[in-house]
Structures are given as structure tokens and as C-alpha cells.
Amino acid sequence: MTPIGEHEVVVTSDFNVAKAFIEALGADHLSTAFQNSLWLEGWVKMLAQPRGITPLFCMVRNPEGRALLLLPLCLRKKRFRRIIEGADLGVSDYIAPVMASCFVPTPSEWTQLWQRIVAALPRHDVLRLTKVPPSVGNRPNPLTWISARHVLELQAHGVAISTPWETCALRIFSKSRREKFRKSWRKMAEFGELHFRCVTDPTEMTGLFEQLVAQRLHRFASLKRNDPLRDPNHLNFYRSLVANGANAGFVRLLLIEIDGRPVAMQFGVCHGNAFHLLIPTFFDGPWAHLGPGMLLSARTMQWAAENGFTYFDFTIGNESYKARLGAVAHDLHEIVVAGSWRGMPTLAAVRLKAWIKRRPLLLSIVRKCSRWSISPSRWHPRD
Template identity: 30%
Template sequence: MLDLAARNSNRPILLEATDRFDFGSDEYRRLFPNASASAFQHPDWLTAFYRNVAPAHDAEPLVVTGRDSGGELQLLVPLVRRKSGDAAGSIEYASLGVTDYVCPILATGIRVGQQTAQHFRDVLGLHAGLKIGPVHHSHLHQWRSLLGVEPSTLDFGAHAVRYGSPYSEWRRINLRPRRAAGLDRKARKLAEAGGLQLELVAPGDVRQALIAARDFRAGRFRGDPLQTAHGLEFYIDVATNGARSGLARTYRLASKDGPVAFVFGLVDGECFRYILLACDYGSYARYSPGFLVLDHVMAEWAADGGTIFDFTIGDERFKADFGCSRTTMHEFRL
């Protein structure tokens, strides 16, 4: 037992570690929507992660759960333990290069007391080290309370933009007149040459779309997880199930001759978290297809009531062209 208790209650919560947990279970589906977490902790994301990504990295599940005296799940921390390589025995968050924002899943109304850090370490047992990252600033307090240490700053940030209203006016200002006019001109030329339409990919068409996206990205990004068998299956898994649950959207910008570009991302309330971009630069480079598809997706998200477009982690220069603000990312180590 430890000093992690429900608000206005002295009932302690028991922490345990397990190598088996069903993220599609009723208890996790009850916890997640009532917890302070992000789309990267959604049942569909974590189920796909442990099915596809963890085994490919020779990492075994290590999930810390916290239940109240009635057995109700109140806290969960998804981790993995490395089984081989230089990091053998080490424990880290269930990220492995695909999860941009890591955080504990903590039920609303649960507070973390001062002795929690030691109990959390105890339940993990002997290990060669614990690494938690990348951590967005909005999740720093939770990790400080749970780990009892201060984070270090990573050498990359996250980038997001909040829309103004109306969207057309926000676009005119934030894309800068020259950039907006240039995109409009290229969109018109492409439409005149062969039509242009932004489509939401249906669940049954996701596999074909992401295979095409993988081929468009071949040789363009170092360490691209989409180029691996397990990475491709992971994103297909999330995108297919997420299209049904509302977690994920895969957009296709197409002309009469076929796909021009794809964008895949996660729906997180009023925020769209962009993850993958793939373009047919061989056929459409002169039209700036990357900028073009992102501009179209941002407009579509605003039309659907979205207020934030999150370009997630990475300091690529193009993000500044969309009026993004940078947030420092962090990492915790024990």
C-alpha cells in the first residue's frame, strides 16, 4: 500500500507490476476517458504497440497498475523491459520511437503523495535504469510526483498551433500572404491539371493507403519506422481500429491520376496530433505536396470544429511556416 489515494478519502491504492495487461479490457476503457492522458495512451494505440512494436525490439511488457480497495483501476503506467542488447535489464516507457508524448494514466481525483516515488521503484524491482520520455510540459507535474526527481531537457521540442476564428482569417495571417497565395496557386494548377480532392480513408482502405505512404517515404527519413515490417503493421493496426473508434484519421489528397499525399494522425479532443506525412514527390514536387496536403488537412480539421493542430515532436523548419509555437520536451531517469 502507498500514499496514492482518492481525493477526500484515506483509502490507499495498491501498486502492482505485471507482464500481462489487456488494454482493450473494460477496466482500462473505463479509466482512459476519465484520466489525465493523451491520445498516445488510448487503448487502440497501446494494444497495437505491445502487439507489434515491443516484440520487434525484444522488449517485454511491464505494466504498473494501481487499484483501490474495491479493485477499481485508478492508475496505470505502460512500460517495457529490454531483454537483450546494451540496454538489457533497463526499463523504459512504452515508446520505442513511436510514442511522442508519454504520461501516466491517472484517474481524475487521484492524488500522488510524497512517498510514492520509493514505492514505485520498489514495485519495479531490480533493474539497470528507468527512462521516461519524451515528456511534454503538460505532464511534468504527474511524473515529478510519481518519480520524485527532476527531469533533464531534451534537444528537440514539440510544435503546435491554435487556430483563430474564422479559419480563413487565421490562415491569411499565420501562413503569411505570400505563402498562402503560393499554395492557393499551386492547388488551382493541380486541380486544373487533374482534379484535387481531400478524402478521409475508410477502415477497409487503410492498409492499401499506408503501404502507398510507405513507398512514398522510402529513403527519405532516417530510421523511419514505416519502412519496417513491424512499424508498418503497427500504424495499420492503429489507423484501422482508430478509424472505427474515433482515435485516428488517415487523409488522402488525390488527383484523377491517383494519390498525391497522405497524412495520418490522432484525434485528441479538439486537437489533431499529426504523425505521418507521405508525398509523391516524383510526380508532384513542383506543387509542394507536403505543404499542400497539410494546408488542406488543417482547413478540414478547423471545419470539423478542431481548434489545435499539433505537429508533435521534431524541430523541422517547415513547422514555423504554419505559425507553430515550440514547447520544450523533457526526460526523466532513475
């Protein structure tokens, strides 16, 4: 590998330049779904720009001009502080770089490169990367080699899937869970003609997605819980994914319906060998006690396996239903670096919070005193 000191590091806010750079990384580049070009385009146009937040795309090339790495970030201002963070803004579940397949740095080489990336960034008071996964594709995520990191209590969950599905289901689900699924499907069929299907047509997906949103907003309001989809920018972001990602095979909507009426729906994205479940919901009705959300999750897992996916990603959140569907927890990391004296209070607060989390007794006391919720839930199918 060419010495890191000879690599070029450039930062741009132009998404078109970043998109061309991702293409230059090669068709076999490594990334998560949340750094996919379709995802980033919607993120820039529907979230960053309307909020006056500056996208930052860090691009690394070797001396021969070969594209090696792109790291999507953003710069926002909060009171008197300038904060650089991952390209998230509440929608991206993982923060990671996009890497060429030939880019295989050692931890020491990455440390040198990281110092150059930070030096190339605009002036900032805090650099904070949250929800950093341990790997990108089949490679270690080099962001986890940064020393200024700690493990979050928030975790990601997923499970390896395979065919034949009958054999995979024996491995994933308990005997009682399999029997419960069979019984629920049989009883739900008593209400009418029962079907599971995957929607790929953009026009139909658009209409069904609006039904999904309306149901979620109604359900969350009845539970007196905040739903991110109430934010028009968030909602427009997902609408843009539907509009631009359906034909590309990036987004899929799956549902169970009775006599053509949706009973439960799930919206997710396809990337590499994985299907990522993002938004599940179910509809009220006499079948609600049969657990249509859990039943649809199992059916979606089967669909994913039979369509060539080898990993079903429930993404972030520590909800208990994921374990009942065979999911395994994976740690997520957070990196916080102070860029100036204004960032020191943030750094101190993050370190204190991480220190408390590592002490269960103290953590329980803090939670009882302040009702401090550390693991926010986002989506909840019903069991």
C-alpha cells in the same frame, strides 16, 4: 485526497488487465494519444512481444479500489543491463500516465507516490523515460515533477486551431504564406481535377496506406536516409492501427489527389481535442515544386478545425517547416534514474550530454568533432 501511503500500486504485464483498468479510470480519463488503448494494444502485440520485451503497466488504486492512474512502461535487456523505459520502442512520441479525472495530486504527494511506483517495479539497472510532455490533457504531467529530469533539445510542436477557418488562418499563416497556398492550389489544378479528402473507410485506407509506405520507402532510399517503416515490426504496428482504429475514429488518412491519383498523403490519429500528424509524404511529379506536402498540411489543419478539433499537433521534431505552419515549440523532458551500479555509467553519460547541451559553444565544438546529431528528424513534408 486519501494519504498516498494507503494507495495500492500493482504492476502487471497482461494487457487485458491494463485495458480493463483504463476503462475503470472512467470515460473522462486523461491521456495522450500514445497511451490510448488502441495504440497500446498494437504496441504490445506488434512491437514488444515480437522483440521479447516485457510490457509493464503500473496501476494505482485508492483504498476503496478506485482506479486512479496507469503508467505504461516496458522492461528490456541490453547486454548486462536491465532497462525500464516508457512504452515507446520508437513509435510513441509522448510518455505520460493515464489518469482518472479525480486524480489531482500535489507535487509532494506525487513524489511519495513515485517512490512507491519505483519500488513496485521489477529489478532494473536503469529507469529512463524520454519525451515526457509538460501536460496531459488540461493537467500538468506529474512525471515532470520528478527531480531527476532535464529538458531535451528535441521538442514537440503544435498550434491551436479554431473556426471560422478563414479567421484562424489569418492568425496562423503570414500573408505571403497564405498567398503561396492559394497560388499553389491554383497551379496544381492545372494538372487535372484537384481534390482534398479524408479517408475513413478501413478497406480504402488500407490500400492507400500501403501506397504511402511504398512512396516513403522509395523517397527515403533515394535520399539515403533510414526510414523506421523498413522495420517489419514498426510497419506491422501502423498496419494494426489502420485495421483496428479506422472504424473507431482513431486513425485518419488525408490526401490531395489529381484525377484520382494521390499527390500527397498524411496519416494521423485523433484523440480528445487534438489531431496528431504522424506520417506525411508526397509523390513525385511535375507538381512537386509547388510544395504539395505543405499545402496538404494547411488543408488538413482546416479539416481538423472544421471537425471540432482545437489543437493540431505536429508531434516531435525540430523541423523548420513547422514554424512556417504556425506551430509553437513545447519542451520535452527526460528522466533517468540508476537502479544499481550497472546503471551509473548510463546516468553519468546522460548528465554529461545534458550539461554539454546547455553550453552552446561547447556543443558546437562537440558536433563538429563527432558529427553528433541530437535532434533526429522523422517525417519531412516538402515546402
